[in-house]
Amino acid sequence: MREVLVVDDDFMVADIHRRFVDRIDGFHTVEVAHTGAAALDAARIVRPDLILLDVYLPDMTGLQVLQTLRAEGDPVGVIMITAARELDTVSGALDGGAADYLIKPFEFEQLRAKLVAFAARADALGADRGIDQNFVDTLFGHAHTSGDSPPMPKGLGAETARLVLDAVRGADELSAAECADLVGISRVSARRYLEHFLTTGAVGLRLQYGAGRPERRYHAV
Template sequence: MREVLVVDDDFMVADIHRRFVDRIDGFHTVDVAHTGGAALEAAHTLRPDLILLDVYLPDMTGLQVLQTLRAEGDPVGVIMITAARELDTVGGALDGGAADYLIKPFEFEQLRTKLASFAARADALGADHGIDQSFVDTLFGRSSAPGDPPPMPKGLGAETGQLVLAAVRGAGEVSAAECADLVGISRVSARRYLEYFLSTGALGLRLQYGAGRPERRYHAS
């Protein structure tokens, strides 16, 4: 269970975010803070796995909170959740080592996707296996370049696709059902993503024979 610290100066918004987090499998809110000072104190004492951090706080900015944490050597995951749309704010979040950035207001599914992505990256980095360039590209998000696969078919999302690839690489080999459990999507959706990546060459396939139809098991190419 990953522990989350929610930070927002608006009490009502903070409570909404808390309830969102607690609806997501594998995540649990350990505390809610409404100021930068309270956020830093909670981070020091509770040592959460992830902080949902607002930019606009009454005593300091969320970016200052992030900078303080990094200056102290705290590697806690941080997702900036804010109404701020200024490019320099987004740049500051990236420079400070934020894992992601979500502009509010947002829907529950948007947050669920961000947290699933965070969990997939953490699991992949914690897996006991070697890495290659394609694995690194999956974690960081590969930019488009000549020779890249064509855009995903309608109904398939790039972000969920990255989660699927990270899940396969983290596990080594998966069936559609196992991938669905890892990513938190339906088995039918998982099969569509896996078959798409198989068609592009990003994944390979092994047929596991037993009683009945052979099981299709996918692995990194």
């Protein structure tokens, strides 16, 4: 069981992330922190396997937390989870050795995919085996070196998927209904494609609140 430290200054968001983590097989939230100082203290005491780390904290940035951990020689896995979209923030996360980066708001399946990938990499690196190029390519996220895209889920076509992605990339953001009109498919079909790309990280999601249920607005990432 991999132990996870959840760090977010928003108590409600932190609790949502905690509950998400505890739904994923092989992962368990061992501690929740709401400041950078508390995150560092918890990391030193509980020694988690993974930290879900927000960038915007009240006393320091998540990047500073990450830098402090690395300066102390702590190799703990870190996934940055934040609303920050600035390129320098992403660059800083990569430079600090973050394992991944997930932009808010996100859904359970997106987080699950990130944690499953993290566990697969950790298991591969911990295995007593030799390496070859396929092994290295898989670790570094280049398993599809032939240029082929990952297989589509049953019922989704590659050509329509390309049209849906083109529609998303050609707009600042859009709803499933707007995407359906642009591509010439049903709203239900458009929603299926958009949700697939949401789980793969090809598109992001913003919930637009108003009267009734929030509208799901998709954008390219």
